[in-house]
Amino acid sequence: MRAGLLRAAALACVMSAFGGTAFAEGKIVISNWDGYMPPELLEAFTKETGIAAEMSVHATNEEIMGKVTAGGGQGYDVLFVSSPFAEALKKLDLIAELDPAKIPNLANLYPEARNLSYDPGNHFSVPYAWGTTGLCYRSDLVAAEPTSWMDMLKPADALKGKITMLKTDRWLMAAGLKALGYSVNSVDEAEVGKAKELLTEAKKSLLAYDDTTFYSKLVSGEASLVHAWDGWCNYGIAENAAIKFVVPKEGSDMWVDTMTVTKASENKDGAMAFINYVLRPDVHAWVANNILYKVPNQKAMETLDPALIAQYPNIGMSPADLMKQEQLRDLGDGQKLYTQTVTEITFQ
């Protein structure tokens, strides 16, 4: 207690001595999903670079998108958003062109990650984590291992009331669209209409829509099969080894969570230094170990303990296999059709 007090006092002295203007001007604000980064990462970054960094969290892409569009991005330097949102932010001219010379660690990324369809060459976004979406299930509670989206959307009687689905618009729609053989980026009204019909019917067999705690419903046995992002399924696997993940045979989406720098940032160099820091193999490997998601950093992935991949097989999915899934793109005006459709499905 006493030592803590002393340390705090010492810290305050140090901060007032060195803090003040130099740090205040250079401070960068990062907005990421809560728990999507090792908690000590910012501290380690500041220690190494001398750039003060502050963490702000958002619960969803839509939330940070709302904040940034309303405020022009003021007050934020680095934003973590999924790729379609990065694309939209670029179209809105709210995020900055990156300077590759300031992010030399881009060279550590897989070649695939340097050439993603929404931003080939990483001009405005740098992939942080990537993966796909599929079915996460209790192999001890399902009669047969699921292989198709239809195992979730038109489930066997025993599974009814034991399923949760994601309700974030892009991923809810992707399940219905892929099940019917359409593109995850389809804005064709007839196709979206058919997917809506299927998803509305599927709602009757759901226990709940759940974007955040689905894995704990699997662990508790309330649900036997949940619609999940691969990395998030790992949080369930960590607690119960009977939990498995499968990408449905019809294929799925490929999502990328990216790091972007706001145009309003007053310390773009600091923001890019942060991105460069994350891309360092040891740091990015630390991230992967901490959040249990695949990271698109070849040098980092090569250092991962094989035991980790044995425990969480989806971390071992190769970039080539991942690229077989369909990359999510910004829908532009088509987004209105999606949000209205999703409102109509989920509130039906």
Add this chain to the structure above:
Amino acid sequence: MNLSRRTILLAPGLGYLALFLVLPCLIIFAYSLFERGTYGGIDYTLTAGNYLRAGSSLFARIFLDSVRIAGTATLVALLIGYPAAYAIAAAPRNRQMALLVLVMLPFWSNYLIRTYAWIVLLNNEGLINRGLESMGVIQEPLPLLYNEFAVVLGLVYNYVPFVILALYSSISRLGPELREASFDLGGSSWTTFRRVTLPLTVPGIAAGAVFVFVLSIGNFVTPDLLGGGQRPMLGNLIYSQYLSARDWPMGSALGFILVLIMLALLFGQAVFAHRAAGEVEARGVPAGAPR
């Protein structure tokens, strides 16, 4: 007190209301008349489309569902709250304070934590189902969570203290004299309650009911967590329009409709309370009972 002093004293309060209540409501109303932008935000093209969509069958059904759920919660909260408030008001004076503190005790912890605690209690592996199973009362877990029952339960649990407080202040103001008079004139306990206590506490009932109803119909946390999003209410719809659909104009239109409903209810309650107070005075009983 002269006029200028009264103005000065009222100014901060009224200014606060104007700035943080009236103005935001007007902004919401203005937003509701425009179209949404592609990436959220507002596209300043006038439209009545949001209100037309709000009248569609889907939205109307959610509206009716919300009224039913909030109404049920209100009724149950009154049925639980009235006897409790009555008992507290009848308790010895020195114990009333302690009992009221107990009523308020849940507010010392966070709303979300209390709601999550219900999930722990109600889920299939939860305390209630596990307990009943181990006692052999049930074989299969009861469906206690992710349905309308859970939502109503959550709302009642959270808002019953408000009902108790509103009713307590109404009942304790009555004093024992009127009841004693009723007993002296040969009224039974039931008759006394039905013809004296109950009518005189109607303003308290109305105040408590409006409180629960208004808070319930706009609530979105409880339907989301305890209802599993399966029983979405108006609050969830507004929340989703703002935060997931990024359709601020639609959310604004729905929000403005909700504000109007609440205004109507509060106005009705005020008229009701005023009339009840007037009646009591007309009968020669002072509104604030004598001590």
